[in-house]
Amino acid sequence: MSNKSLPFSSQEIERIAQEYGTPFHIYDEKAIRENVRRLQAAFAWNPGFKEYFAVKATPNPYILKILAEEGTGADCSSLPELILAEKAGLKGENIVFSSNDTPAAEFCKARDLGAIINLDDITHIDFLDREAGIPEMISFRYNPGPLREGNTIIGKPEDAKYGLTREQLFEAYAKVRSLGAKRLGIHTMVISNELDPEFFVETARMMFELAVELKEKLGIRIEIINLGGGIGIPYRLGQDPVNLEYVGKRIKQVYEQLLVPAGLDPLKVAMECGRMITGPYGYVVARVLHKKEIYKNYIGLDASMADLMRPGIYGAYHHITVVGKEQLIPDHQYDVTGGLCENNDKFAVDRILPKMDIGDLVVIHDTGAHGHAMGFNYNGKLRSKELLLKTDGRVEMIRRAETIEDYFATLDFDGLN
Numbered sequence: 001m002s003n004k005s006l007p008f009s010s011q012e013i014e015r016i017a018q019e020y021g022t023p024f025h026i027y028d029e030k031a032i033r034e035n036v037r038r039l040q041a042a043f044a045w046n047p048g049f050k051e052y053f054a055v056k057a058t059p060n061p062y063i064l065k066i067l068a069e070e071g072t073g074a075d076c077s078s079l080p081e082l083i084l085a086e087k088a089g090l091k092g093e094n095i096v097f098s099s100n101d102t103p104a105a106e107f108c109k110a111r112d113l114g115a116i117i118n119l120d121d122i123t124h125i126d127f128l129d130r131e132a133g134i135p136e137m138i139s140f141r142y143n144p145g146p147l148r149e150g151n152t153i154i155g156k157p158e159d160a161k162y163g164l165t166r167e168q169l170f171e172a173y174a175k176v177r178s179l180g181a182k183r184l185g186i187h188t189m190v191i192s193n194e195l196d197p198e199f200f201v202e203t204a205r206m207m208f209e210l211a212v213e214l215k216e217k218l219g220i221r222i223e224i225i226n227l228g229g230g231i232g233i234p235y236r237l238g239q240d241p242v243n244l245e246y247v248g249k250r251i252k253q254v255y256e257q258l259l260v261p262a263g264l265d266p267l268k269v270a271m272e273c274g275r276m277i278t279g280p281y282g283y284v285v286a287r288v289l290h291k292k293e294i295y296k297n298y299i300g301l302d303a304s305m306a307d308l309m310r311p312g313i314y315g316a317y318h319h320i321t322v323v324g325k326e327q328l329i330p331d332h333q334y335d336v337t338g339g340l341c342e343n344n345d346k347f348a349v350d351r352i353l354p355k356m357d358i359g360d361l362v363v364i365h366d367t368g369a370h371g372h373a374m375g376f377n378y379n380g381k382l383r384s385k386e387l388l389l390k391t392d393g394r395v396e397m398i399r400r401a402e403t404i405e406d407y408f409a410t411l412d413f414d415g416l417n
């Protein structure tokens with residue numbers, strides 16, 4: 001069960017905060033490496049298994065390089081993400097390009113890199129053919145519509161804009177083959193932040209059955225089945241992480257039950273998790289700037305929704321530790337806020353915490369994925385820096401904070417004089 005420990009002592013994080021200044025995101029390299037190894041070990045039975053880290057979760061080339069050293073590829077959804085993967089040393093089929101409503105230039109870059117292109121729509125076949133050419137290896141994103149339920153973060157597949165319907169999928173494979181594609185993949189992503197392991201087993205079953213049907217009906221042999229990301233993390237105390245060993249073992253059983261008898265073994269299983277790889281091993285560290293007592297009690301931090309949007313947009317829970325006050329009784333109720341002119345700029349609402357004071361250092365947990373990445377500049381807020389706690393205990397700045405100059409960099413306006 002999750003107990004929200006920290007990879008640094010109170011003194012260490014205070015020293016880091018003094019040296020670099022708050023607010024910042026900090027990532028724990030050792031824990032990230034160990035975690036990705038756990039996922040790979042769970043699928044070691046499948047020699048072709050590959051995790052393509054979802055770059056959107058933590059789009060920092062230092063993190064991508066660490067993950068690449070562990071053998072992961074990258075799942076990219078835009079031109080800048082493709083370039084990030086390239087800068088981290090990835091190319092060829094170590095990159096999956098899974099984008100929607102895609103501009104031609106992005107397909108061209110994906111083709112240049114030799115990435116596996118995962119098409120989101122049947123009409124993109126002609127678009128890709130015209131703009132960049134059909135590669136030898138191509139994949140399609142499947143949207144099962146009413147056949148699957150989805151969950152609260154991702155919504156119902158039939159309401160989602162992504163992917164091809166079942167009927168379109170059969171047509172699409174026949175078409176790309178006629179245009180010269182020889183190697184084929186299939187992909188789906190129907191769940192997000194899910195802690196129930198059975199969902200992933202069911203997704204695998206759905207995809208394996210589809211691969212068998214594609215073989216029977218079209219005579220094609222799918223080479224890679226990408227099960228997407230969506231493995232959840234225990235944001236709340238007391239939640240259990242997904243048991244990866246169990247998921248790997250059960251998917252192996254379904255593989256043996258469906259794919260082996262159909263003559264589809266060996267077939268590569270892939271995933272593109274983001275959240276579960278880096279999420280629990282990143283933290284926002286901020287300082288209390290102000291205390292305010294009106295109808296409720298507020299603790300104002302020097303971080304804001306520009307640094308971490310999840311609580312504001314989804315009401316997501318992120319655990320908070322007040323550094324140095326871990327042993328005090330949590331007997332005060334606060335809303336912990338940022339400074340945006342938006343009433344949902346709150347990291348926590350009605351949270352019971354120890355008595356807090358101006359100058360306290362606060363650690364917000366589980367911000368390593370979809371954290372800094374979702375930052376934005378509303379209210380002219382500048383995004384914070386990112387630090388890496390390295391395996392030898394040293395700290396390295398892997399992205400500086402934005403400056404006022406960055407904010408004005410896209411404007412060519414000297415002011416009225």
Ligand SMILES: Cc1ncc(COP(=O)(O)O)c(C=O)c1O
Nearest residue numbers: 054193229230231272273274275
């Ligand atoms: C296509 C695709 N793959 C992978 C991911 C990563 O999901 P997660 O970080 O929940 O594993 C996402 C998340 O939005 C996605 O859209």
